[in-house]
Amino acid sequence: MSAPASDVILKINNVSKLFGPVAALRNMHLEVRAGRVHTLLGENGAGKSTLMKILAGVYHATAGEVEFCGSPYKPENPQAAASRGLTIVFQELSLCNNMTVAENILATREPSVYGFINDQALERRAAEIVRDLGLPVDVTEKVGNLSMAQRQLVEIAKGLSIPDPRLVILDEPTSSLTEAETEILFSIIGRLKAKGVAVIYISHRMEEIMRLSDDITVIRDGEFIATRQREDVTIDALIAMMVGRRMDEIYPPRLSPAPAEGEAPVLAVEDLSRAGEFENVSFEVRKGEILGFFGLIGSGRSEVMNALFGMKAAAGTVRIDGKAATISSPVDAIGRRIAFVTENRKEEGLVLAHSVEWNISMAALQRFAAALGFMRRREERKSAVSEVGRLAIKTASVDTPVGSLSGGNQQKAVLAKWLLTAPRILILDEPTRGVDVGAKFEIYKIIRQLAAEGTAILLVSSELPEVLGMSDRLVVMHEGRLGATLAGGATPETVMAHATGITS
């Protein structure tokens, strides 16, 4: 059954990648054979992207060997990877919207004479590529005028336009495609296979994976779990391999019992919708309850939270303590004592150049306002010092620029900032992203403490163990809709099934 070893086009052996002390990949193995589609399966953060970036020459492996087409492979940059016949199409688009399809597809490889671009040759070449792939786009059209799905196809065409592709990596290519375009993509993949090109395919959509793959490799926590041939596995078996870990001592226990089922909710959301992002999302959270929000990237979790916080307009009803509340700006939200620890602390959470003190006080400035708008600096400093102590933020002083703290301590500073507003409803969006294990545990303890004090908590995460380990109840989102609301004891398999949409 198995093909001869000479078919192996890419061989990854014992590859590890460290970011400081954190291992994103440990002793990774992978063998990809010519003319086959090899799917990489793993949760967000399992290490798929790191591995792909090493292959593309964006990152360099800390240890281990890669062999490509029979010789050692260590690309310095994406251009070097392309010159060896390896091309990668990332999930994020890298197109210039104000340039034409042709200019984008052949960017940096424009046919030219003495540096002058030959526009006719450019359009002809691009048109050939597009025709060969069977894409329904006009190469003279500006990319900005195309739909998201068409742009994704152009991105793929750009990736495939290198002279002699041997291995093509597609990172979640169908996430923004409609059914029709997905079919086009699948036929492109079919033709690549027929030409003997190997394809590494990354996706979360199980039906798609089962239809397209020849081989499937599961990775988890940066480690290789198993490689199977498609015929030998079921979806359930794959999900079990993907999430199959025990809940260790990672999550501190509850400090007080979870609120009773019948208790009135602090926050009730009914049929919240925003066109193109999420639809009819309804949920409730009680005093002292931790409500988990799980969903894959693009499922609309963060968008719902942004709407709840007044950053985005949305239709539907939001009730606080049973009364309808209009929240059309963060000012409204903070006024109703909602706090929002956003997903990206550096972009939306902190002013990196400013001191720890200034960052901690920034959402509660009104608390420190005296007559004529003067700041009560001593009060501010006292509060900052006491928050630093309470959350055990490791910093030389409260005057230290917050940008010089470690990721975990920065995250705690964001928490401190919101705790100073004395929130009744606390939204945590990926509160432990980019945080080391020790700090994670401390953040979990803080969350438990807050719940015990009666704060209603919405915990959004793409780390399944985290939501399972921390939540009293769990909301699963899939493609902008509510997949299910599950009790705390849900199994990882059930949650994953709802998140990938295979149980509808």
Place this chain on the structure above:
Amino acid sequence: MSDEKHVKLAQKPYAKLFRQYGGIFLSLVVLCIIFSVMNPRFMTVANFMNVLQQIAVIAIAAFGMTWVILLGEIDLSIGSIIAVAGMVAAQAFLAGFGFLPTLVLTLAAGAVMGGINGTLTAKLGLPSFIVTVATMGIFRGLVSLPTNGAPAMIENPTWISIGAESFLGLPVIIWIVVVLFVFNHVLLSKTTFGRRAYLTGGNREAAVYSGIKVDRVKITIFMISGIMAAISGILLSSRLYSAQTNAGTSYELDAIAAAVLGGTSLAGGVGTMIGTLIGALIIGIMNNGMNMLSVPYFYQLIVKGLVILLAVWLDVRSKRAKQ
């Protein structure tokens, strides 16, 4: 109790002051030494008063500019606002207004022009560079409308006395600079409004999420910039006994230079009024010193340009070193 101790220990104002302004203050001292060696008349009280009066117009405009740059924005229209302010005053006097109504009208004109800059920037999301390049032209054009480009005389004695009289042994102009410095310094460093300006300039997104009404902060700051420019225009017209249509031309560049020399970061979020005041002093002393040494004007331009480049380079370098 231990908290209390921590609170005190963390504040070392003098060390902090030195760290922040030591470098630029040193350059100021070095400049003074060089000029006094080369010309004995430089280091006299009379000359120093002269320098202070000369920098008044730039310093006040630079206080306003500091707010704007702190926000990560720029205001290129202040030179034109200076001229409009003078012309508004001259026309108001011609129309028979008294001193006080004219003063209010002139300040209001500055606030309105700044408000236009701020509103276009905040509400329409246009880059402030483009908005103020446009309004720089528009305001400069408006100056000439009442007189077809000719200067307009100002004869109101109170108005003239601003630039000519002294109070408690110091020229009134210097008092005005001192009062406005204290006002801006206190507003920036001691009030919640000042803090909101720092936070908005430091990270707009984070400020929005923290419940700061950034549009309101932005519009208010452009209005402050407009009002400061109008006050500069009042001083200038008072000293010239007239409104000149080309008054204040390219003053925005000196104001930007003063703010940047003083450590205000063009990226936003960092800067102080003390720094800007020292920056304005450096520019004033360079102008004065080179004038006394009879350095031709075009050489002065070259030297000033080089000094600004040097200052910005030092600023960027120290920031990279911190990262």
